[in-house]
Amino acid sequence: MNVELVNTGTELLLGDTINTNAAWIGQRLAALGVPVTRQTIVPDGAVIRVAICEAAQRADVVLVSGGLGPTNDDLTRESTAALLDLDMEMNASVIKHLEEYFAKRGKPVSDATKRQAMVPRGSVVLPNAFGTAPGLYFPAELSATLGWNAHIFLLPGPPRELKPMMESEVEPRLRQWLVDGDSRRVLYLKVTGVGESDIVEAVEKQLEAIPELDLGYCIRNGDVDVRLAGPQPAVDAAAAVVRKALGDCIVSEDRRIIEEVIVQLLTERGEWLATAESCTGGTIANRITDVSGASRIFGHGWVTYANEAKHRHLGVPMELIETHGAVSEEVARAMAEGALRHSGADYALSVTGIAGPTGGTPEKPVGTVWIGLAAKNGETWAQKKFSPGSRDRFKLLTSQAALDMLRRRMLGIGVR
Incomplete structure (x- = not known):
């Protein structure tokens, strides 16, 4: 299955907004065994029609x-309808959703917002539980008259709206269309403490x-992801090789980052963590509290610069x-013992160092x-890095x- 992404938004090209949608979609599709073959970014406006046209000639899924919003530069819906020669019509279910959405907020539905209820005839509305603009699905037969065989999905731009729609509406359809020859397994072994x-x-x-193994590496945030596809x-044979060679350096095999692993371990044990940071300025506490459920295992953090x-x-x-x-x-x-004593936690981490660029000595x-x-x-325990x-x-x-260091001590494996 050949899948292409088309991302719209002038702000993406200007660098005002980071295109996190493309990275997230790529990861989701890779896990399905359907890698993205091409990604295109275009500004807002009519050029979207050209980008969809080009992608639909190459891909099975676009x-x-x-x-998809209410402003005059949100033209994805209209451009796709024009490309496929489909008339637009007001959709009653979308109007109802908009009325209920704004009623909860004590606001009327504006004429500009109602524009989002105009749906190309023959397309399928994809409900948006987290916003106003519905997604749209154009079955492949709608493009058959143009000589294409592409399924086209229009998804909202905001990640909080796109991600649930991708999971509930797009991925189930992709799974149905996969044939045995397309199905691949993709496994990410997240390794820490070892350079690429x-x-x-x-x-x-x-x-x-x-044979037939697709191997890749990706460095991110202090880890190296070893991708086996x-x-x-x-994949099973390759995973066995990596586990044997790097065993206790593998943090996860499901893309969880180390702070998520730590929070889960502490939660399962009913234990608490405290931190005392100098040179990192609260970075450890920030990473831990970025994980949902951290309040069950983290009660105290000091920045003692x-x-x-x-x-x-x-x-x-x-x-x-x-x-x-x-x-x-x-x-x-x-520092660690003081944090443990004052917090009553089960573990306390401390860091003290020289971040630079000034302050260093030969020793x-x-x-x-x-x-x-x-x-x-x-x-x-103490360790120098x-x-x-x-x-x-x-x-x-x-x-x-x-x-x-905490992960290894909790699991009873040696510190590197």
């Missing part, structure tokens, strides 16, 4: 996002020897800081960081290493 070149060195020769036997704050709020002795320096194993341990260069982990059973580079990159890699 997914179009954006341009080291992963390649460890597994690539063995993986390249597996192909027939089920090939100044030495005085480490002493006053965490109880780190000033003489310890003066003797060993704020960036030291001793201070990292004391402690920029990028040096100590990570501490204290546990309720009385054990405290070195991550030179930009401040944001330093914060990301340090928070990733801290979370991985």
